[in-house]
Amino acid sequence: MEKKRPHIPVLLNEVLHCFEEMPAEGVFVDCTLGYGGHSLAILERFPGIKLIGIDRDPEAIAYSTKLLERFGGRFEARRGRFSDLLPEILQEERVCGVLADFGVSSLQLDKKERGFSFLSKNLDMRMDPAAKVSAYDIVNRYPQNELERIFREYAEERAYKKAARAVVEARQKKPIESGTELADILAKVLPKRGKTNPATAIFQAIRIEVNDELGEIKRALDALEENPPKEAVVGMITFHSLEDRMVKQRFRKWSLSCICPPGVFRCECGNDHALGTMLGRKPIVAKAEEIERNPRSRSAKLRCFRFF
Numbered sequence: 001m002e003k004k005r006p007h008i009p010v011l012l013n014e015v016l017h018c019f020e021e022m023p024a025e026g027v028f029v030d031c032t033l034g035y036g037g038h039s040l041a042i043l044e045r046f047p048g049i050k051l052i053g054i055d056r057d058p059e060a061i062a063y064s065t066k067l068l069e070r071f072g073g074r075f076e077a078r079r080g081r082f083s084d085l086l087p088e089i090l091q092e093e094r095v096c097g098v099l100a101d102f103g104v105s106s107l108q109l110d111k112k113e114r115g116f117s118f119l120s121k122n123l124d125m126r127m128d129p130a131a132k133v134s135a136y137d138i139v140n141r142y143p144q145n146e147l148e149r150i151f152r153e154y155a156e157e158r159a160y161k162k163a164a165r166a167v168v169e170a171r172q173k174k175p176i177e178s179g180t181e182l183a184d185i186l187a188k189v190l191p192k193r194g195k196t197n198p199a200t201a202i203f204q205a206i207r208i209e210v211n212d213e214l215g216e217i218k219r220a221l222d223a224l225e226e227n228p229p230k231e232a233v234v235g236m237i238t239f240h241s242l243e244d245r246m247v248k249q250r251f252r253k254w255s256l257s258c259i260c261p262p263g264v265f266r267c268e269c270g271n272d273h274a275l276g277t278m279l280g281r282k283p284i285v286a287k288a289e290e291i292e293r294n295p296r297s298r299s300a301k302l303r304c305f306r307f308f
């Protein structure tokens with residue numbers, strides 16, 4: 001099973017290093033269990049913890065349950081969204097660590113029938129196959145102004161208007177059924193981007209919308225802020241600037257002791273608002289050798305925070 005691992009965990013040594021600072025005992029929450037690579041290494045390295053792994057994808061849960069069964073009662077898998085499950089766990093358990101490795105797994109991207117890729121014969125992109133809205137619904141039913149919004153906000157695509165118009169014009173002739181069709185429609189109106197498929201950012205934007213990825217991150221950060229787990233370490237791996245900005249801003253906010261508005265003459269807030277400290281100012285990124293081994297790590301950024 002080890003050799004055929006469907007997803008290589010990114011920044012693995014760096015993640016382990018970040019959790020060296022957490023209490024030796026307690027419940028560790030892996031919000032994005034995936035194919036269990038991070039969880040396996042964490043269970044091995046920290047023998048005093050019990051790990052709860054969350055994923056909304058039943059295939060990931062099934063794979064990891066098998067991979068990690070030898071840890072017996074030290075491992076538990078829970079299927080669902082981390083924005084629903086993390087708040088419950090924070091209330092019920094003494095949490096010592098929380099990891100989130102956002103985005104999709106390599107297997108989700110590579111399995112054409114999951115409809116994430118330019119080569120897919122369908123348009124789906126749901127991490128949870130039982131979720132209501134798929135990429136097909138968005139591409140074929142969203143009004144043009146909504147398409148513009150997601151292409152502008154989530155893809156940060158300059159040609160968002162042209163791209164939305166091209167989609168709407170194409171679907172008036174016939175529904176857009178596949179990743180290949182969508183990529184071809186977009187390639188005609190988007191500027192060429194070297195070896196990268198010009199539709200990459202727009203595919204990612206549709207995926208973000210289908211899975212409400214930014215809303216999920218916001219609600220997880222809100223849950224941690226409302227119920228900060230004492231002395232716990234939080235590590236979050238992001239893959240694009242929108243995600244990273246959310247994590248960076250929240251960790252900064254949590255580390256501020258004084259929350260007086262800028263320009264006040266003397267602190268009036270009590271100067272005791274910090275919830276903890278950021279572990280390192282800068283995000284941790286992959287070294288050249290990891291990027292070579294696993295190109296997916298190219299855009300990964302790890303940020304860590306420790307609560308008081």
Ligand SMILES: C[S@@+](CC[C@H](N)C(=O)[O-])C[C@H]1O[C@@H](n2cnc3c(N)ncnc32)[C@H](O)[C@@H]1O
Nearest residue numbers: 009032034035036037038055056057081082216
């Ligand atoms: C990048 S992969 C994680 C890989 C994992 N760290 C490993 O080592 O195999 C992200 C996983 O998180 C899951 N996921 C993403 N967002 C989620 C959410 N909001 N709730 C639950 N699972 C989520 C995806 O289904 C996917 O399996």
